[in-house]
Amino acid sequence: MRTLAISLLLAGAVLGGSALAAKAPGRLHAYAPPVIPHALDPGTACTDCHGREIQGGVPAVPHKVGGWCQSCHVPSGKAAPLRPNAFRGEPASRARGARAYPGAPPALPHPVAMRENCQACHGREAHPGMRRNPHPERANCLSCHLVQG
Incomplete structure (x- = not known):
């Protein structure tokens, strides 16, 4: 019985995980x-x-x-x-970086360890060559932007 329960739990996790990839x-x-x-x-x-x-x-x-x-x-x-507001996202042809699927927010092209403050580079005063954050009022970039890889 315990083996059956564990098997069902694992199967649900695998199937459920693949379902999460869809919107x-x-x-x-x-x-x-x-x-x-x-x-x-x-x-x-x-x-x-x-x-x-x-x-x-x-x-x-x-x-x-x-x-x-x-x-x-x-x-x-x-x-x-x-x-x-005028935020509409970028067309796929202009967007830089990978996305989980068409229309998804761009994935982060770098690790976030020791880079937790996204605004330090991407804020209102973005570093030269860095993309400026179009919605700095949002609290947590990682709520929408996944880490690539």
Whole structure:
């Protein structure tokens, strides 16, 4: 019985892992957090509706609640963004670097050990020859950009 349970668990991990490579519904790319499926009201905080428990069908927050929800969760594109912006990504013909699949954010072409502060090179004052970050308000680059290799 124990062997069967372990076999099923391993099979699920292998099959589930391959499923992760595809874009999941309600996400911008395979490893992204869920998108925001509704219009945003600048006068309302996410935590006004989303708390630690499900209330009236509104999803609960499964992690520590912070003040920067939109650093990771972005509008689905079906609703107007909170802040209008011109960011559209780069066409595949102009994008540098590998991508997990067409339309995915570019992978990082270098290791991140001892380079955790992406803004040091890619911030508003980008180093010469380095690509400037088009969305510095987002908190964690590794939420979207995978390490290549």
